[in-house]
Amino acid sequence: MRPANEALIVIDMQNDFCPGGALAVAEGDTIVPGINALMDEFRAVVLTQDWHPADHLSFASQHEGAAPMSMTEMPYGPQVLWPDHCVQGTQGAAFHPDLRTNADLIIRKGFRREIDSYSAFFENDHATPTGLHGYLSERGITAITLVGLATDFCVNYSALDGAKLGYEVTVIEKLSRGIDLDGSMATAQKAMRDAGVVLA
Secondary structure, eight states: OOOTTEEEEEEOOBGGGSTTSTTOOTTGGGGHHHHHHHHTTOSEEEEEEEOBOTTOTTBGGGSTTOOTTOEEEETTEEEEOBOSOSBTTSTTTSBOTTSOOOOSEEEEEOOSTTOOOOSSSBOTTSOSBOSHHHHHHHTTOOEEEEEEEOIIIIIHHHHHHHHHTTOEEEEEEEEEEOOOOTTHHHHHHHHHHHTTOEEO
16 A cells, blocks of 8 residues: 555546547556456546537637647737537546546546646646645645656646646656647656756
């Protein structure tokens, strides 16, 4: 069992990010058994869940003539326009059916129409908090281990924000999978290492 000050944060293990989903990550479902087994080592387990309204402004469908995976500018900076995914209450937004969901906390993110949210800690303006930091602080947690989807987006953003907030951060690469959009995997790995994140 890990020390009481360590938490496992499982990022976005949802149907839409697994093979067959709207924004599938290759082999995204293969990491579920390993994540389930790892949960037994931690006293604190948190799951995150992308939870978008159907008209979320990060969806290409909300921008006339925009192709999925193209870029646009939002008030908070550059934004990938995604295929519609993880719409609140849909099967796509549900956790993978084999994932253990007996976690201490489920953090839902991306529910504000006008702003996307990759990180478990902040929306993409890097200012609007999800409440996770407050929860972990009150439980005396100072170290976090991240697994899940996708390594180069939500796992990466969560790791960088965790490091910035002063946590000891570890990302278990074999229990994460990436999208690798235009070299985003290598960029994310470098950014995490530069921030002091341990890639295990």
